[in-house]
Amino acid sequence: MRKIAFIVISLLFALPLSAQSLDRDRAKSVYRQYDFEAPRTVEAAPEGYAPIYISHYGRHGARHLYTNAEYELLYSTLAAAHETDALTEVGERVWACISELYPHFKGRGADLTQYGQWQHRTLAERMCKDFPELFGAEPSVFALSSVKPRCIMSMSAFCTSLAKHSNAKIVTDVNASAMPVFVPYQQRFNPQYNEKDSDWRTHVENFFGKNFDKDAFYKRLFKKESFRKSIADEMKFAQTLYYFDAHLGGTDFADHTIGYAFTDEEYRTLYDIDNIKFFLRRGWGIDKECNRSVFYAKETVQDILDKAEEDLASGQKRLRLRFGHDGALALMLAFLEVDSWGKRVGCIDKIDTVWQTSNITMASNFRLVFYSNGKDILVKAQFNENDVRMALKPTHGVFYRWDDLKKYLTDKVEKATQTINNKH
Template identity: 25%
Template structure:
């Protein structure tokens, strides 16, 4: 900042701090107002910042009792660098308050900002804050949404290292909250608040979503499509697509183990032999025997529906980005050694080859690929063990959440023929019935569970996937960190393809856990939310959104005539956002040079 010229925050930020960012950033206005909520009262302060020799001055003013009152806060260079406390010193007319080195007023220090940006968490004002998202913007400037792990406090911080202003503070237990008001429109990429009502509505519209990771891909298959993904945002002028980087979960499969089916069928068969099933119980037994006759000997394998899902995704990829798949270009495809992943790759690549016969496709699988295609660190394996303390908490959550009595009595006509562990059976029955959607059998058992039961069972199954693999604080980053080798490979492959020009697409086929971890590590929208209370895990993260069968992340790279590269993200073929400080164009096109360096910094 030019020390000889006093400037307001809203002039100095774009003129000096943002000089290296995209010219597409919105110009910032000349004035701003802090709208304070002080212990139930509203106060509006006009505020400006200025600097001299790295000392920061905050000048404030307010009209009170028909008189203009004003004052100043002074923040030292040391405070700007490393302070960890927020000053609550009330403004006094005519007073210049020199704050101690450990305190700041209205901003966070550079060290706090960097910790939040680079590590996804920071320690500030005697609390631990975690980066929840960057959905909200002030004009084109991102606001870092920081949520306290210790109470309900939330902050939105201007994404700028030199002057990380706290744009909004809410739910502060000290009773001091504020929101900056200016001519910059505050917007959000999409609605960020998920409620019980939101989820209940979605499960009501399609109860199959309650299957979570068994939810069949929402756009159907090649032969039986279900709708189409939303239209994307046009690329900035002069940019054309040149390369695609992809990671896809295998398509719909049978349940992982034959014991999953047998655990449900045996009690039903035993009860039937003792005339202990209700009419609904007999219907369930009949239809699950049809399912078992197809699944027996094929546990864990890809279904025909699963193969069709990948053919459909491949065809839409080609239709949307035909100019990428030109003659002479090469597609590199890699798959996990697990058969369902190899079959998914074959279905995907087969459809591409059928559509573009001149395309060169190099498809491989092998043990040496598993170090990144599907890697679980020893630390995460240990954390996932059944004897870990959090597992006992998960079981307690199920005991207090699940109510199997109604279903048990609707299936079994007598108490003496019911399974001994009713909650365990209730969950197993739910999983097997919801897995029917991953076949082409056309069976249906919609009347077994009520809307409340769909909701509670889904919450219980969603719990463990979130704790182990996503951004749940309990795993201390072990889940996302297991995707580090995958993210590193994605970045290196992209840089190599962009510099070489021969490879037009890198396709990878793996598993739900690997994709969930990757999305959390990258901080893809809706996939990296932090929640400490297990009663709210389901509000932070929903498995049916993040990783249904055949779930995928596509990174579409664009380049202009000057060689500048942008990247756009598609999660399950829908445009999405990523938490980053990289310049953004048209709302969803990110500067790859800046973003790739930031993503590298997230690799553990």
């Protein structure tokens, strides 16, 4: 494998947003774009070991807003305010931007963007360059996608790029029965799951009420108090404006922004709300309020175990690729106790010291890379192409002996299954 220089990532990216002046890009939460220019920290395999297998989970690339309803909410509300002369100068600027872009975004809710396709083509090319010994051997690639079009298109872009840059033999599939692997936190795919196990809404609403100055924000946009009163859900409207701005970087209109509608403090608060929501729904939760949702990551981890056993037993060089969603990725990071993702905190205000959704970007990814010297197998974990550690003690640097890691993962899956079954 090509040697990659060790570069220590700037401490800036390890600090919570509250510990630094606001970086608006990082404050875009899970709607932030993958940073292809960021320095990477990658440890070379011990002498004599070469890559033989990769098990990969990738989030879909950049997409439009999650729903068409969000575009409709912003457009209809601001159009009505514009028509009744209820907007301030700042409000008119926001309206001008949204009215310009609305025809391009209308009906595109949750669609993968062109930039999202580029992200996955680029990640595939980088994978080929990072593991020349693996891709030079014409490996077999098995790719599976969530049934969502944005994931299917991400898989297509990734695999098309693999085919261009290697001689890999690629098989792609979309299988509805595999959805528990991609969205184990949805009750329709996992009947035992209950969203009420994670009581996050009250925490989020309380945080918004305490930290977001609604009066200052809405006076900045609307000069008529009567119009503001017509907004049914003030938190939802503010969040949707924030989401709109956060998503622009992944569209053909990345040079546009409505960020001027928010102060830095307001932008940070809306990021914090998203971070809190994700932590309470996909992380372990606050002390004494364990979020049982994390246990459902066992579905994804069990698939990783099953496929690894099958693929390693084949004696072939293989890759197993999965294309899914941020929720399952976040659950898996928490479940596997990757770096600080597996930690709990004592109160809401401490969440961003261990959990930063800005690192789960569009096209974010997690993979296990397997190496062999012909006798033994070592494995390392990478998040966004950087080496990471799990709670298990490594055998060598960041590398785990496969037998040890397999037991660690199997024990976690068994414990999670018992915990879930005992609840029900």
